[in-house]
Amino acid sequence: MPESSTPPDGQRRKTDFLGRDAIFPLLLKMGLPAAVGMLVNALYNVVDTIFVGQGVGPLAIAALSIVFPLQTLVSAIAQAMGTGAASIVSRRLGEKRPEEAASAMGATLASVLVVNLVLVALAFAFMEPLLAFFGASPAIMPYALEYTGIVAAGFFFFSLSLCASNLVRSEGNAKAAMAGMVLGAILNTGLDPLFIFGFGWGVRGAALATVLSQAASCLYLLSHYLRGRSHVPLRPRHLRYRPAVLREVAALGAPTFVQSAGMSILVLVANHSLVRYGGDEAVTIYGMITKFNMIIILPIIGIVQGFQPIAGYNFGARRFDRVRASITTAIATAFALSLFGYAVIQLAPRLAMSLFTPDPGLIAKSARDFRIFGLFIPLAAVQIAGSTYFQAVGKPLQAFFLGISRQFIVLIPLLLVLPRFLGLDGIWIAYPAADLLSSSITVGVLARELRRLGRAASAAGGPA
Secondary structure (H helix, E strand, O other): OOOOOOOOHHHHHHHHHHHOOOHHHHHHHHHHHHHHHHHHHHHHHHHHHHHHHHHOOHHHHHHHHHHHHHHHHHHHHHHHHHHHHHHHHHHHHHOOOHHHHHHHHHHHHHHHHHHHHHHHHHHHHOHHHHHHHOOOOOOOHHHHHHHHHHHHHHHHHHHHHHHHHHHHHHOOOHHHHHHHHHHHHHHHHHHHHHHHHHOOOHHHHHHHHHHHHHHHHHHHHHHHHHOOOOOOOOOHHHOOOOHHHHHHHHHHHHHHHHHHHHHHHHHHHHHHHHHHHHHHHHHHHHHHHHHHHHHHHHHHHHHHHHHHHHHHHHHHOOOHHHHHHHHHHHHHHHHHHHHHHHHHHHHOHHHHHOOOOOOHHHHHHHHHHHHHHOOOHHHHHHHHHHHHHHHHOOOHHHHHHHHHHHHHHHHHHHHHHHHHHHOHHHHHHHHHHHHHHHHHHHHHHHHHHHHHHHHHHHHOOOOO
């Protein structure tokens, strides 16, 4: 069968719901499992930090915060390749070209395997200099080395599971993507207390629990293809290097990479400023705040990821009315979801911070800083949705611009400037200021796109 030929009726039925079902129920069907999966993914770091903080102490929390940029960089590459390929897969399915969807999926998975080997080798070759560069003080370094020495070995599983999760979701199978992440989180939550408290392994136990959990998640997601559960006809012949496909994957995944890599650079800049203006205690507080913030932000990303295959499929099918409706619905839903986390930040920050430490003084300081840090967190829904939409419909330039707007254009400069005038408070104030400014930029770009989609829908004969 030619690659562009119409797929069998059975294949059409598996994916046509993306272009047929009502938008809001469809978003919930796709987005809620993704949100649960992302929340579960956040629990890897959050659970480690909770048990390490309670079982080892504040310096161990600071060590996990120091290691976080390295983990984020690995995640950035995997997520970039996964989201780039997911955009292609969703649009090819909307165009009824499943063979090309399989080629993009196979080339991406094969490339992730190679990239992983390089990343693991580099991490072990330059571990101590990297951690010093990320801001590890002499007091923090032993904990950071112990944790990284084990976690780096699991980057292979970590990257592959993140990429596979995006690919499974791109074909409309949100529940399978969620199940893989839930499996790993449940295992991690059980192994952490066993290894840290039961066996007395401390930071080393937290790292080992994380790696074993990520391996379980990775194997489950890959078994989705081995068991023939995929809607895309992925075969061994598809697992090969395809330059043209990978160039498109790289272009579409670049915004995700920049956003995630920007987070790595962001944490690096923040850690150095925190050490300068507040010492190791400030790094510990930052670690607690950012870990809890992941519980709020990642479900928002999950809802938005659930909207990506809907937008991509309908854009490929030229159903611009549905594309337009999916954007506004996704933003409204993600914003509403963020309000629950926002309420915790503003009304119960002490309760949130007490998860990580029993120290009353540290809880009081971190609660006050968390309120400032999260002042405009709900606006993140707009910024994340804007960048994801342009990825979904194959517009890398707009996606790239919005992807870099928060971290690179706004936040990092604020982190470098504000502490010079406001001291440690300048670091916490930089975050809500960046949320407000970057979301304003995104609203302007999206408003123009929504008008364009309205005209295209009218021209195509659909509702404006």
